[in-house]
Amino acid sequence: MTKTDLLSNLNPPQKKAVETVDGPVLILAGPGSGKTRVITHRIAYLVGVLGVRPHHIMAVTFTNKAAREMSSRLEALAGSAVKDLTLGTFHAICVRILRREGKELGINPGFTIYDGDDQLKLVKAAIKQAGLDPKNYTPGAILSAISAAKSELLTPEELSQRVTGHFDEVVVKVYEIYRSSLARNNALDFDDLLMKTVKGLAANEAILKRYQEKYRHILVDEFQDTNLVQYELVKMLSAKYRNICVVGDPDQSIYSWRSADIRNILNFEKDFPDVTTIYLEQNYRSTRNIIGAAQAVIDSNKARKKKTLWTENEEGARVKLIEAYDQQEEARLVINEISKLTDSHAVKAGDIAVLFRTNAQSRALEEAFVRYGIPYRLAAGTKFYERREIRDILAYLKMIFNPADSVSLLRVINVPARGIGRQTLEELMHFAVSRGVKEAEALSMIPSAEEAELLEYFSLRSLKILKAFAEFVIEVQKMAGEVRTLELFDRLISRIEYKNYIISQPEGEDRWQNVLELRSVAQQYNELAPEEGLAAFLESVSLVADTDSLGEVADSVNLITLHQAKGLEFPVVFIVGMEENVLPHYRSIDDPAQMEEERRLCYVGITRAKTRVYLCRAYRRMLMGNTQVNDPSRFIADIPQELFDEKQEVKQPRTTSAFSNYFRSGNSFGSEASIPIKEKRPAREEPLPLMEMPLLKAGNRVRHAQFGEGIVVSVKPSGTDQEVVVAFDGNDVQIKRLMLSFARLEKIQNS
DNA sequence: AAAGCGTTTATTTTT
DNA sequence: TAAACGCTTT
DSSP states (O other), X not given: OOHHHHHHTSOHHHHHHHHOOSSOEEEEEOTTXXXXXXXXXXXXXXXXXXXXXXXXXXXXXXXXXHHHHHHXXXXXXXXXXXXXXXEEEHHHHHHXXXXXXXXXXXXXXXXXXXXXXXXXXXXXHHHHHTTOOTTTSOHHHHHHHHHHHHHTTOOHHHHHHTOOSHHHHXXXXXXXXXXXXXXXXXXXXXXXXXXXHHHHHHHOXXXXXXXXXXXXXXXXXXXXXXXXXXXXXXXXXXXXXXXXXXXXXXXXXXOGGGTOOTHHHHHHHHHOTTOEEEEEOBOSSSOHHHHHHHHHHHXXXXXXXXXXXXXXXXXXXXXEEEEESSHHHHHHHHHHHHHHHHHXXXXXXXXXXXXXXXXXXXXXXXXHHHHTTOOEEESOSOOGGGSHHHHHHHHHXXXXXXXXXXXXXXXXXXXXXXXXXXXXXXXXXXXXXXXXXXHHHHHHHGGGSOHHHHTTTSOHHHHHHHHHHHHHHHHHHHHHTTSOHHHHHHHHHHHTTHHHHHHTSTTHHHHHHHHHHHHHHHHTTXXXXXXXXXXXXXXXXXXXXXXXXXXXXXXXXXXXEHXXXXXXXXXXXXXXXXXXXXXXXXXXXXXXXXXXXXXXXXXXXXXXXXXXXXXXXXXXXXXXXEEEEOOBOHHHXXXXXXXXXXXXXXXXXXXXXXXXXXXXXXXXXXXXXXXXXXXXXXXXXXXXXXXXXXXXXXXXXXXXXXXXXXXXXXXXXXXXXXXXXXXXXXXXXXXXXXXXXXXXXXXESOO
16 A cells, blocks of 8 residues: 555544654544544554554554454555554553563463452452451452552552551552462452563563564554553653554543543653644544534533534534433333334434443333333343353363462362362361462362371361362363363363253353353364463453454344443434433532543543434432432533524423423423423323234243244233233343233244 | 342443 | 342251
C-alpha cells in the first residue's frame, strides 16, 4: 500500500495523527471519530511507508476483544506485513515478559495466574490468619483495596505509610499475609502481572534496556482507562526512543472505580512537554441531533478538557423522551417503540440496544421481552470460564502445572467426591502447619513419609484416601511432562471420571458440553511440546474472561449495561432509568467527581447511537425492595428542548390509569419545570397478534420462537389468561413462565 | 451432602 | 424484592 493510499481516506487531524511518528503524541479522540482507524493506519504507515520493522512496534489494548478487532483490521489494511508486532492486552504483554525473563526478574516462571475467585479465597484465609473475623471485614472490600494499592505500585510497607483509619490498618495487615500466600502458592494475581513487570524492569537495567531497544514505537488504546502501573510500564518502555502515542477520550472515562486514573491523560502533557496533541472531533457515527444531545450532556462537566464534536451527517430524528409510570410500563413502552421500529422502519431487532445503569434493571425488561415474545440477548450471565465445571477442570490443570498451587488443589481435592471431607481436610492442614508448608506440598509429602509419623495427624481412613490422591497427583504431574495438552486433558477427565460425575449433576448434559468446548480450546495447543502447551493453554484461559465467540445469537435486541456498551455502536439506542438515583446512581449523588463520571456514562450511552436515541424514565420504581419516586435525571435537563421530538406543552392525557391520574394532578412535576410533560401513548393493551392459541396441558411438547422446544410443566388460569410453565430443552434457558396469550407457543403434535 | 432457616445486603467489571 | 450467605438440622 502506498503512502497516498494510506492517507487519502483520512481527515486532516487523522492524517496528522498518522504521520506524526516522532516523539510523544496524545490523541484525544471523540466517540465515533475513527480512533481504531487512526491506530491501524498509523501502524501500517510505520511499516509500509517508513519501513519500521513490526518487531519494533507495540500496540496495547485493554480487552482481548479490542486486541482482536485491531488485529483483524490491521490485517485487512496491511496484510501479513505486520504480523510479528506485539499486539495485546497489558496483562498478556506482561505475562510474556515475566515468563521469558522471570528468572532474571526474580520470579519463578512456572507461576499460575489467580483470578478473582482464587484471590478472594486467599484474602478470606488471610483475614482469618490475621486473627480477624471475616464477618466484620468484607473480603471483597479488602481485596479491592489491595488491588487499588497494587494499581498504584504500593507494597504493604508503602501502604502502611499512608494509613488513615482503622480499615486501612486492616488492609495493610491482610495485604501482607495475602502477598506471602501468593508467593507460597507460586501464583500471581492480575495486578501482580503488571506490578511485578514494572518493578522487575525497574530493578534490572539490562533487561529494561533490551525492551526499550525493541519497542521503538508504542501505541496505547483507551488511554483514559489506564491505571498508574500501566502508565508507568509504557513510560518506562518508551523512555529511550520516546515514540509513544496514546489515544483516548477523557469524556469516556467510566472506570475510575477500577483504578483507571484520568490524571494519566492530564499528566501526559507534563511528562512529555514536547507532546503533539491532536483532537479528533469529527464524528462519523451519529446524526447531528444525537451529537448535539451528547455534547450538551458532557458540556455540563466542569473538570474537563474541552472538545467539541461535530458531524457532516444528516440532522436525523430527534431524541425521544419516554415517560412511564413504573418500570413495568417503561419496559412495555420500550417494547412498543421497538415493535413500531421493526414493523415500519426496517430496523432489525439486532440493531437495537437497551442500555441500563445497573444489572437489576434488566429484570423488568426481560420479563416484558419474554411476555411479548421479543427476542433479546442479555450480555451478563455467567461467563464461560466462571462455570463450575470449567473451573474444576482448570483447577486440576493448574494444580498439575504448578505443584505449589494449594488454592487449586483444595478446589478439586474432593471433586468428584472421594471421601475427603472437612475432617480429613483439617487433618491435612494440621499436618501442613506442623511441617511449615502449604497444603499442596504437605499432600505431596505423604507417600514418602513414615506411616507411624503420619498417624499422629491422620486417621487410618484419611491417610489411605489422601495417599491415593497424592499418588494420583504425582502421576498426572509426571504425565504432564510426557504427553501433549489434549491427551493430558483426556486422560485426566477419564482418570477422575468427570463425565459421569458432571452428567449426574443438574443441567449435567449442558455442563458436559461445556467441558467438551474447553477440550476444543485445549486442542488448539496440541502442536506444542507437553509442558509448553499446558502453560500456553492455561495462560490463554486465565487472561480471557469469556469465550465471547458464543455471543451472536441471531437478530435479537441487545440488553446491556452502559459500561458494557462502551466501544459498541447501534443504530437505535434506548437508555432506561433516566432518573435521579438511577442515572446518576444514588451512590454518586453527593460526590462531584463521581457525578461527573455518571454524566460521562450518560454521554457514552447517547454516543452509541447512530440514528435514534430514546431516553426513558419511570415515575416510580422498585429499588432494593421499596418503591421510590425519583425526579427525572438531571441529564435530561442538560439537553436543549429543541432536540426533543415533541412540543414542550402539557397535553391532557387520554387514559384514566393511575398513571394518567398522576399526570393530571401534576403533583411532583411542579418542581421540574424544565422537564416537558407529554401526552402518553397508552401501552399496547392488546396482546401482540397470536399465532393461534393452543390448548395446552402438562406433558405437551411445545415450541417457542426463541427458547426452542420444551415440555409443559403446568398450566393454570391467571385472570383472563393462562400461565404456562415450560421446561425448555435448550442450553441455558430451562424453565420459563409464560402468559399463554403473549408467548407464541406452538404445540408439537403426538405428545 | 442437602435442605431449611434467618440474616444481610444490594453500582459499574476486565484482566 | 430477592439473592446470597452462613448456620443448623436431617
